[in-house]
Amino acid sequence: MKRKWLWGLIGSLGVSGMLTVFLVFAITAALLGAVVSSDSGYAKEPNQEGEVPTALLSIYFQAEAKYGVPWSLLAALSKVTTGFGQHPGEELDRIGWIPFSHEQWTLYGIDGDNDNRVDPNNPWDAIDTAAHFLSLDDPKNIETSLRRYRDADSFVQEVLHWTKVYQSLIPSSKEWIWPLPGFHDISSGFGRRTDPLTGKQDFHKGIDLPAPIGTPVLAVRDGTVVQVLAERDSGGYGNLIVIQHSGGVTSWYAHLSAAFVTPGTRVHRGEQIGAVGSTGRSTGSHLHLEIRVGGKPVDPLSMVRQPNRSRK
Numbered sequence: 001m002k003r004k005w006l007w008g009l010i011g012s013l014g015v016s017g018m019l020t021v022f023l024v025f026a027i028t029a030a031l032l033g034a035v036v037s038s039d040s041g042y043a044k045e046p047n048q049e050g051e052v053p054t055a056l057l058s059i060y061f062q063a064e065a066k067y068g069v070p071w072s073l074l075a076a077l078s079k080v081t082t083g084f085g086q087h088p089g090e091e092l093d094r095i096g097w098i099p100f101s102h103e104q105w106t107l108y109g110i111d112g113d114n115d116n117r118v119d120p121n122n123p124w125d126a127i128d129t130a131a132h133f134l135s136l137d138d139p140k141n142i143e144t145s146l147r148r149y150r151d152a153d154s155f156v157q158e159v160l161h162w163t164k165v166y167q168s169l170i171p172s173s174k175e176w177i178w179p180l181p182g183f184h185d186i187s188s189g190f191g192r193r194t195d196p197l198t199g200k201q202d203f204h205k206g207i208d209l210p211a212p213i214g215t216p217v218l219a220v221r222d223g224t225v226v227q228v229l230a231e232r233d234s235g236g237y238g239n240l241i242v243i244q245h246s247g248g249v250t251s252w253y254a255h256l257s258a259a260f261v262t263p264g265t266r267v268h269r270g271e272q273i274g275a276v277g278s279t280g281r282s283t284g285s286h287l288h289l290e291i292r293v294g295g296k297p298v299d300p301l302s303m304v305r306q307p308n309r310s311r312k
């Protein structure tokens, strides 16, 4: 009975119909494969032209806060030594995600993620260990520290080059960072303005930051996610994330295409929480960033410093 039904279906579809069914299956399988493989963890995340994997940013920022070594230097060192873990431990006498000798691991190794072991191939341990090692000299004198890691001119020059590149990408401040790596423009500021949709005067409660759909959105400061709303529930904000920070401060990330956190998630400054979109009341792909103190919107630029826009 079942078999008859199946053959009847094949007969009615014909050869081209069967091909279509097969193609749909193949494409679905390929897409699923891509989604799954892209979720294989930060150690293997591909990076083009030295792009910093966003999953690592909060580790770098925390290492900077703990050891006073610029995050951009730690990222540059990761990039130049192993391409962010793409090819770890290629040198004979050094091992790890940021390579050190066995003796150095014993002396300086740090258990960055508190799992009770120092693992040279764990990015968190490797980044904290490098920060620890580089902080033993004057952390402000980057070149001296680097030469103690490896005294070779070409190596030092390359790391200093990437340090500058990353510094321009997200200059870190003490507590706040810019939410969009590499996109520094503001298309609409805080305060009175002409509403782009109605043409009427209104009050813009945040700042609009144009960026392509899918651009990573980073938490501007450590905090706890208190709201994740879908487009239909947010009254114009589109897909929305709200993070509660200390001091009665909240940050609002609106018009997102995706949210990667849920209410209750603890997030660190620089951690990716979502992706830029154009959901809700929006005329184009951008992030609306709002910061409220005691529930009242304030100019986000009084908290978050806009990086200079020299980078194309």
Ligand SMILES: [Zn+2]
Pocket: 188, 204, 206, 207, 208, 288, 289
């Ligand atoms: Zn806006």
